[in-house]
Amino acid sequence: MHNESPKQLIAETKQPIPAKPGQLARYDYEYSRKGVCNIFIATEPLMGKRIVRVTSTRKKQDWARFLEEIARKYRYAEKITLVMDNLNTHKPASLYETFKPKKAKTLLDRFEFIHTPKHGSWLNMAEIELRVLSNQCLNRRIDTITEVRRQVSAWEKERNNKEAVINWRFTTEDARIKLKRLYPSV
Template sequence: MEHYKVTLSEQERAELQAIAGKGTHAASKVINALILLNCDQAGGRAERSRTCDIAAMLCVSERKVDRIKKKFVLEGLELTLNRQSAKCEYDLKIDGRLEAQLLALSCSAPPEGQARWSLRLLVNRLVELELIDTVSHETVRRTLKKNELKPWRKVGWVIAPQANAQFVAAMEQVLVPIDAKHPVVCMDETPRQLIRETREPVPAEPGRPERHNYEYERCGVCNVFMASEPVAGRRLSKVTERRTKLDWAEFVQDIAANYPDAERITLVMDNLNTHTPGSLYEAFTPEEAKALWDRFEFVYTPKHGSWLNMAEIEINVMVAQCLSRRIDSIETVRSEVAAWQVRRDHLQAKVNWQFTTKDARVKLKRLYPTTSS
């Protein structure tokens, strides 16, 4: 026995036949019209056409046929033919005032014992402050997304200092035009752990990545020096067992040998306790140390000025492309770094360094100290 029976009037039947007979209507509207026409009790088709037969004939499910019949009986022809019914009205959970309070709360310090705000913490706080009785975390998420706010995220960034003469002096000493006689070379170093696999890794297969055991054996450490002339696309690397004053002095000597025609080399580096002219005198004779020191002009990156040292970018590229795996011997590190350097030099890879002194004096004007005329 059918719970909902479709009985069309002459006007309704004519309207449905017009919709089904013309190809200017949406497919869903035509299907709904055909269902109603085939279910019409007044047309005498109820006994001949059961729901399953109508569904098979129109290539739709029986549930859709029953749903259209029910909708016609309860809501009428107009709402049955159209895909969208009357819009439901919902109470607005977060109005403009509550939205402003939520954004202010999201930008404030999190509760004690919590590192950052989460959606559920925000929901609980809104209820505790009696700003709202109940609200879902999904409603809060949509509000934050609309305002492009994610309080649970934090990124590292270099916060520029206020007007600082030392910072400006070091910056303008680095931002100089290309000059083969006076090259600007950036130098940095990074320690690396030597790690051995305790079990053989499982090779990759189609649909399955390579797998490594979480256990490993530590075999010591090594140090990788990196010198980079970013604009020219040249670099020099060296792997040592330690990073003592002697190791640094010998690497400086290697840099000087790599630029035999340079009159003076500007060497940009961080202010590590080994990066001093005194290290040269501890490694070489006074005559050799003085001759080597005269070939260089040391520039130490000031606080908040690590971006002036482009060797950090080269080291990050080297680690990502070459050393982001477990290597258990310093000899292997040396051979791998040397192969990486040869390939990188062959590609003439450069740092896209387009910032000049002229640009700095305009874009970073606030960093320059004011002088009285």
């Protein structure tokens, strides 16, 4: 499973007031926007493993290099299946635009791509992992990509060490009801 998400880099404009006994920390509503970074995530849901990378852009080349990293991590796998959305960067051409043809073809042969239906990204477990990452790690103002990388790396290591898995409760019967319009009529 694979997904990606932007993260705004936001700095405080005034010094926050730290928490005291009986009083929460206080932050000013005003902030300074410092740009955006991109978070790529790939999950191996049954094993409780994930790979997360933070990049300064979300270009075809960034995605292709992330695939290269996944392929390197799973170098002994014959085929790597990626479930992902239909984003414009998620195309085989991205590999050819980034790498020499021989390398692009070698990488492409390692992957099987399964695209979620339009408006069905919630079917992608990597989307759930991104939500967990956001809630546990990135739900505050962070002003530099370096700090985002540091936080994400620590989160990734902790989740992988715990082998944290997603309790997926969407059954085949649920799919037949919820996705009825996608099934052929007989």
